[in-house]
Amino acid sequence: MATAEIKIGQVDDVQELHRTGLDTVPDRYIRDGDDRPGCGNVSDLAHIPVIDFGELPRCDELIKLRLACEEWGFFQVVNHGIEEELLDEMENLSREFFMLPLEEKEKYPMAPGGIQGYGHAFVFSEDQKLDWCNMLALGVEPSFIRQPKLWPTTPARFKETLEKYSMEIRSLCQRLLAHIAETLALSPGTFADMFGECVQAVRMNFYPPCPRPELVLGLSSHSDGSAVTVLQQDMSCAGLQVLKDGAWVTVHPIPHALVVNLGDSLEVLTNGRYKSVEHRAVTNAERDRLSVVTFYAPAYDVELGPLPEFVSDEVPCRYRRFKHGEYSRHYVTSRLEGKKTLDFAKINQATTMAAPEETTCSCCT
DSSP states (O other), X not given: OOGXXXXXXXXXXXXXXXXXXXXXXXXXGOOOGGGSTTTSOEESSOOOOEEEGGGTTSHHHHHHHHHHHHHTSEEEEESOXXXXXXXXXXXXXXXXHHTSOHHHHXXXXXXXXXXXXXXXXXXXXXXXXXXXXXXXXXXXXXXXXXXXXXXXXXXXXXXXHHHHHHHHHHHHHHHHHHHHHHHTTSXXXXXXXXXXXXXXXXXXXXXXXXXXXXXXXSEEEEOOSSSEEEEEEOSSOOOEEEEETTEEEEOOOOTTOEEEEEOHHHHHHTTTSSOOOOEEEOOOSSOOEEEEEXXXXXXXXXXXXXXXXXXXXXXXXOBOOEEHHHHHHHHHTSOOOBTGGGGXXXXXXXXXXXXXXXXXXXXXX
């Protein structure tokens, strides 16, 4: 979708809205009834699994990881090996950026329909409902996806800290994928060998207090287009919710833990044995909330499709072959609407979204 064709209407900066002291929210942020956070089934009693990364070589912890992937698609990781001081510094510098005057942040603008820079991502029309969230999104690796002019020069240590942080998160993603492969009875190096020079991007989300949190969403429900996503959330309040068995489960922060979720790429590769999961963010009337999210995905030229190990007469092939770059383009030019973007890959949807010769399963060729 060409940027010139996109008309998104007025998109207010939600921090500036909050600063005005308003007691309601503009209509574009007010969700329709069924889409409001208080209208669905919300569970505060259930908790997503917690995986002790330091114990993962042990069989019992690998079993916990397998069950977390099979039953949840989400888990928190503790003892992950990333220094707490680095996590704290990345969080503090991200918060410093969002506290800058608006004119300073607008030096790094996200273009309409774009996905890098400061602003609102995934907005494609003038009548689209908006999320109560400001974002700073940046491409990290490979180098050709970077847009250096969008990397903030203030705060002063932001760039060097993000570089170090991203390197540590990248290593964690690689180790996680090796263990996830083991839970599937695959060689630990399966995904690393397949994915090539992985694509890595980071997005900082800032959710200011909202006067009517029961009417808005901080971030619309969606699954991620990545292989794995790693989220660092501050301790101010809970806001991330995961859809489990028809109920929204709140992810309560654990100090210095990292939240991991499986993306659409792993769902396709495992033919649905492991699934990506819908998640969303809700807001708070009194407190702001910050998250730092890293998306780790295969190289754009890598062809994806169900691995032969996960296809049988009992479990037929559910997804077609495609290059990850094709899916990435589809994902970033689509609204966040649950798992709708994954229809792109499903064989029963492929006849309307791809050429016939592309609808065959990768394990059948």
